[in-house]
Amino acid sequence: MAKPVLIAPSILSADFSKLGAEIAAVEAAGADWIHVDVMDGHFVPNITIGPQVVKALRGHAQKPFDVHLMISPVDPYIEAFAQAGADGLTVHPESGPHVHRTLQLIRKLGKKAGVVLNPATPIDALDNLMDLVDLILIMSVNPGFGGQSFIESQLAKIEAARKRIDATGRDIALEVDGGITPATARRAIAAGATVLVAGTAVFQGGPSQYAANIAALRG
Numbered sequence: 001m002a003k004p005v006l007i008a009p010s011i012l013s014a015d016f017s018k019l020g021a022e023i024a025a026v027e028a029a030g031a032d033w034i035h036v037d038v039m040d041g042h043f044v045p046n047i048t049i050g051p052q053v054v055k056a057l058r059g060h061a062q063k064p065f066d067v068h069l070m071i072s073p074v075d076p077y078i079e080a081f082a083q084a085g086a087d088g089l090t091v092h093p094e095s096g097p098h099v100h101r102t103l104q105l106i107r108k109l110g111k112k113a114g115v116v117l118n119p120a121t122p123i124d125a126l127d128n129l130m131d132l133v134d135l136i137l138i139m140s141v142n143p144g145f146g147g148q149s150f151i152e153s154q155l156a157k158i159e160a161a162r163k164r165i166d167a168t169g170r171d172i173a174l175e176v177d178g179g180i181t182p183a184t185a186r187r188a189i190a191a192g193a194t195v196l197v198a199g200t201a202v203f204q205g206g207p208s209q210y211a212a213n214i215a216a217l218r219g
Helices: 014-028 051-058 075-084 099-108 154-168 183-190 207-218
Strands: 006-009 036-040 065-070 088-091 112-117 134-137 173-177 195-198
Touching: 006 036, 006 207, 014 036, 014 051, 014 065, 014 088, 014 207, 036 051, 051 075, 065 075, 065 195, 075 088, 075 099, 088 099, 099 112, 112 173, 134 154, 154 173, 154 183, 183 195, 183 207, 195 207
Parallel strands: 006 195, 036 065, 065 088, 088 112, 112 134, 134 173, 173 195
Antiparallel strands: none
């Protein structure tokens, strides 16, 4: 029997004036991970939060912190985010000269290592990294902002990533982020996704709706 898909609400869509309470609310509503989008205004066109905010939020959460680093260069910040309380750190091949070395560093720090592919990043970027990753994240929008529409071409990439994971025999999470709604969630799961990142789809309607929103994504 297939394991149920995990839901990782993106706090990018939460009320930033009360992030601690928002995290507690989505955890109570059934979230499996907390997805933290870190943006630097350079690698992506937005600026969000740094290690100090992650550290401050850590005490408000029981679930793993799934930290997506959209920053370049990424290597100088890996250790700071690890120490701040990230459970997993996910990086882009384009965010440093040696992604293999970056993934080794994340693992050396005792964290789960992930690699993320933007919509235009080819699937073969994974080919020499599979032994180092605990998570593969397929972006189904271009990173930088919430509320974008799902890019259909990424379904084939999810399927291709699934085949690569299955060939390893390892338990590698396959995460999809961008434009996730109940309808696109079903398609992403059918293509092989095991973790769904959702911002707007989870946080819309306020805390009283979070449980229903998360349940709708699980299908």
